[in-house]
Every structure is written in structure tokens, then in C-alpha cells.
Amino acid sequence: QGTSVAFGGMRQDSSLPVEISADNLEVDQSEGTALYTGSVVIGQGEMRLSAPRVLVVYGEGAGRIQRLEATGGVTLVSGDEAAEAERADYDIDAGTVEMTGSVLLTQGENALTSERMVVDLDSGRAQMAGRVRTVLQPQDAEGGGPQ
Amino acid sequence: MAARSPGSYSRIVSWLKLLLPLVALGLLSTIFLFARNADPTANIPVATARDLAGRASQMVTDPRYSGTTDSGASVTLTAARARPDPEAEGQIRAETLEAAMAFEDGSRIDLAAPDARLRDSDDEVQLSGGVTITSSQGYRLTTDSLTAAMTRIEAQSGGAVRGEGPAGTIEAGRLRIEETGSEGARPGDVRLLFTGGVDVVYEP
Numbered sequence: 001q002g003t004s005v006a007f008g009g010m011r012q013d014s015s016l017p018v019e020i021s022a023d024n025l026e027v028d029q030s031e032g033t034a035l036y037t038g039s040v041v042i043g044q045g046e047m048r049l050s051a052p053r054v055l056v057v058y059g060e061g062a063g064r065i066q067r068l069e070a071t072g073g074v075t076l077v078s079g080d081e082a083a084e085a086e087r088a089d090y091d092i093d094a095g096t097v098e099m100t101g102s103v104l105l106t107q108g109e110n111a112l113t114s115e116r117m118v119v120d121l122d123s124g125r126a127q128m129a130g131r132v133r134t135v136l137q138p139q140d141a142e143g144g145g146p147q
Numbered sequence: 148m149a150a151r152s153p154g155s156y157s158r159i160v161s162w163l164k165l166l167l168p169l170v171a172l173g174l175l176s177t178i179f180l181f182a183r184n185a186d187p188t189a190n191i192p193v194a195t196a197r198d199l200a201g202r203a204s205q206m207v208t209d210p211r212y213s214g215t216t217d218s219g220a221s222v223t224l225t226a227a228r229a230r231p232d233p234e235a236e237g238q239i240r241a242e243t244l245e246a247a248m249a250f251e252d253g254s255r256i257d258l259a260a261p262d263a264r265l266r267d268s269d270d271e272v273q274l275s276g277g278v279t280i281t282s283s284q285g286y287r288l289t290t291d292s293l294t295a296a297m298t299r300i301e302a303q304s305g306g307a308v309r310g311e312g313p314a315g316t317i318e319a320g321r322l323r324i325e326e327t328g329s330e331g332a333r334p335g336d337v338r339l340l341f342t343g344g345v346d347v348v349y350e351p
Contacts, residue, residue, distance in 0.1 A: 017315075018349040025319065025345040027312075028327070029337040030252045032284045034314065036345065056314060063285070063313050065349055092351050 003128045005105065005112065014095030014122055019043045020054070020068075032058060042068060042090065047078040047121055049090060049097065059093075067091045074099065076119065081107050083117060083126070095122045103128065109137035206230045210241065212265075216299045218326060219251045220337070224265075224272065224297065232264065239265045244274060248300055248324075250337055254283040256324060258295060258302070270297040278304070280322070282339060285313035290322065300326045300337050308341065315349040317341070 023038025034056040042049040051070035059066035067089050074088040076097055086101025096118055103117040105126065115130025206228060213223040226241035244263035248256045259281075260274035275292040288310030295302035302324040309318050320343020327336040 015351050018351060020314075020345075020347040020349065022345050023342070025317075025341040025347070027282075027284060027286070027339040027341075029250065029254050029256070029282065029284055029339065032313070034312075058313065063315070065314055065351075092349075 003112065003114070003132045003134075005107070005126050005128065006124060013045065014092065016045045018065075018092060020056075022054070034058075040070070042070070044092075044121075047076070047097075049074065049076050049088060051075070051088065065092055078119075078121070081105070083119070085117070096120050111135040212297070214298045216326075218300070220300050220326075221247075221249045222297055222300070223247045223249070226263065229265075235264075235266075237266065237268055239267070241265060244272070246272065246274075246295060248337075250300075254337075256283070256337070256339075257281045258293060260293070265297070271295070272297055275305075280304075280308075280310075280324075284339075285311075286317070286339065287311045288317070288322065293322075295324075300324065307343075312347065314347055317345065317347045319343060319345045 020036060020040065020042050022036035022040040024036070026035045026037070027033070028035075036054040036056070037052065040051050040054040042051075042054065049068075049070060051074040052072040053070070055069045055071075057066045057069060058064060070088045070090065071086070074085050076083045076085075076088060076099065083099060083103060083105045085099035085103040088097055088099045090097045099117045099119070100115065103114050105112045105114075105117060105128065112128060112132060112134050114128040114132040117126055117128045119126040207230065208228050209225070210229040211223070211225045213221060215221045224241075224244060224246050226244040228243075229239050229241040232238040232240045241263040242261065244260055246258040248258075257280070258274060258278060260276055260278040262274070262276040264273045264275075265271075266273075271294060273292065273294050278290050278293040280286070280288040280290070280293070288308045290304040290306060290308045292305030293302055294305070302322075304322040307318065307320055308322040309316075311317070319341035321341070323340040323342065324337065325340065327338045
């Protein structure tokens with residue numbers, strides 16, 4: 001069963017420049033893979049994806065990044081929402097972030113956990129799948145919870 | 148014939164017959180006896196050590212050095228001019244040096260710098276004055292100075308590195324080029340290690 005939730009609230013243009021900052025970058029001269037290590041932060045527009053290790057997988061053609069594989073405990077922050085997981089694959093061209101491994105999504109006081117979540121940055125929607133559980137904070141009388 | 152009276156005239160002549168040859172002999176001897184002060188060795192064109200020190204006598208143009216590392220990569224250094232460094236003993240100064248590291252799998256890294264100092268004893272070349280590093284992986288970087296080994300693949304930048312990578316512009320605190328000693332790496336696997344903070348901007 002899957003749950004679709006709003007994520008990040010506003011639309012994001014996936015053609016914005018992507019900044020990657022880290023402590024170290026190791027480039028293998030023969031294969032050409034690039035491995036960022038040491039508090040890596042990938043930023044695009046409002047979205048920040050931070051992880052201890054990010055591997056860049058290049059696509060065909062010069063200078064095309066196919067996707068970024070962030071591993072070792074990932075935090076995705078966009079707008080006022082945050083999501084955590086063990087691993088995230090950020091496909092820049094498609095503008096999607098696929099998070100896997102005990103995903104925890106917090107929206108205000110509400111929290112959702114699942115095995116997998118795919119965030120579409122352009123539309124600001126997130127699709128959660130795999131044992132989705134929701135934790136709702138009881139609102140006081142006049143507030144009224146969002147769900 | 149009557150005996151001549153020993154008149155004064157003939158006496159004078161007989162004395163002159165004696166004096167005049169003596170005077171001639173004296174004149175003749177002045178050619179040899181008076182030493183001229185001209186010192187014949189003074190004007191022989193001999194270059195003294197003072198002249199030689201002024202000019203770099205051991206200048207080599209278009210020098211070329213090449214070595215291969217035990218992993219099969221080849222390092223080739225070429226320069227416009229090279230001469231011994233007047234200040235430092237056993238050190239060579241080269242101008243517009245280019246170093247090419249060609250690896251077994253065909254990829255290569257090229258270094259170029261206007262000024263370089265080579266010290267053969269510890270097989271190291273120090274490039275300075277603005278070094279450009281070009282890797283066949285699509286990296287074109289510049290840094291101020293770089294130290295590279297001549298008989299193995301190892302280079303370390305002196306300071307910050309800036310430039311273009313396959314993924315866009317890149318800036319890092321330091322660059323190190325070395326052979327991967329890590330596990331699962333074939334010998335001859337070379338990696339570029341950017342450390343000290345890395346910033347990359349990628350334009351999708």
C-alpha cells in the first residue's frame with residue numbers, strides 16, 4: 001500500500017544548478033567515478049540532501065551526471081519538511097529522490113515511517129511504500145490536525 | 148811618392164775610419180739589447196674564471212626526461228630550457244616545463260608550469276608560477292605550485308586548486324594525485340584526491 005503526501009510544499013525547478021560540497025573528493029582516473037566523503041551536502045534550490053558518502057554516477061556523454069547515490073544515513077530537507085533514510089538516490093534529470101531503508105518523514109508534528117519513499121521534487125509530492133505507518137500528534141480542540 | 152806629411156786631414160780621416168763603424172755597431176745593437184716593455188702574453192685572448200661565471204655555461208635547450216614507474220605508467224618531462232640552479236647545489240632550474248603521465252589503460256594526466264626546480268637526488272620536481280593540471284577524465288585545474296615525483300605517480304598541490312571537472316566547476320583546498328593503494332585496486336589505478344573542502348557546481 002502506498003501513501004502520497006505533499007513534500008516540500010512548493011514546486012522546484014530541477015534544472016537549477018546543483019552544488020555539491022564535501023570534505024574530500026576522490027576521482028578514479030581509469031573509471032572516472034567521483035566519490036565525495038565527509039559531511040557531503042547536495043543543494044539545489046530549496047532542497048538540501050546531506051550524507052557522509054555520495055557517489056556520482058556519470059551518464060553517457062561528457063559532463064552528464066546520471067544520479068547521485070548518497071549512503072550511510074541521509075537527511076533530505078526541503079522547505080520545512082525533513083526526511084531521513086539510510087540511502088538516497090537522487091536522479092537529477094528526472095528530479096526525483098528515491099530514499100530507501102527505514103524512511104522517516106516528519107511534517108510539523110506528524111511523522112510517517114516506511115521502507116521506501118520516492119520524492120518528486122518538481123511536483124513536490126512524495127510517494128511512500130512498504131509498511132507505511134503514521135504517527136499523528138493529537139491536536140488540541142481548536143487546532144484540528146491536518147489528516 | 149813622397150811620404151805624406153802627417154797632416155791633420157789624414158789624421159782626422161783615420162780616426163773617423165775607426166769611430167764611424169763603432170757608432171754604426173752601437174746603433175745596430177740597440178735593436179736587440181734594449182728590452183721592450185711589451186709583454187707578449189698580455190693580449191692572448193684567454194677567458195678567465197671571472198668571465199665564465201657570468202654566463203650559464205651548462206645551459207641545455209629542449210631537455211627531455213622520461214621514466215617509467217614499476218606499475219607501468221610513464222612519466223615524461225620536457226622543458227624549453229634547463230640549467231643548474233646557481234643558488235642551490237645539485238638542483239636544476241627548468242623553464243616552461245611540461246610533465247606527461249601516461250597510464251597503462253590509455254588515460255593520462257598532463258602538468259604544465261612556467262618554472263620548475265628538479266632535484267635528482269630525491270627524484271622530485273617542484274612546479275611553480277601557476278601550474279595547470281589536465282586529466283583525460285575531463286578535469287582542467289590550476290593551482291599555484293605542485294610537487295611531483297619523477298619515478299612514481301605521486302603529486303601534491305601546494306595550495307588551493309580551481310578549475311573545471313566533468314561535472315562542472317570545482318574548487319578544493321588541496322589536490323593529491325597518487326596510485327590507489329586501496330583494496331580491490333588494480334596496480335596502476337590512479338586517483339585524484341581533492342581534500343581540504345571541495346565545492347562543485349553542476350549545471351544540469
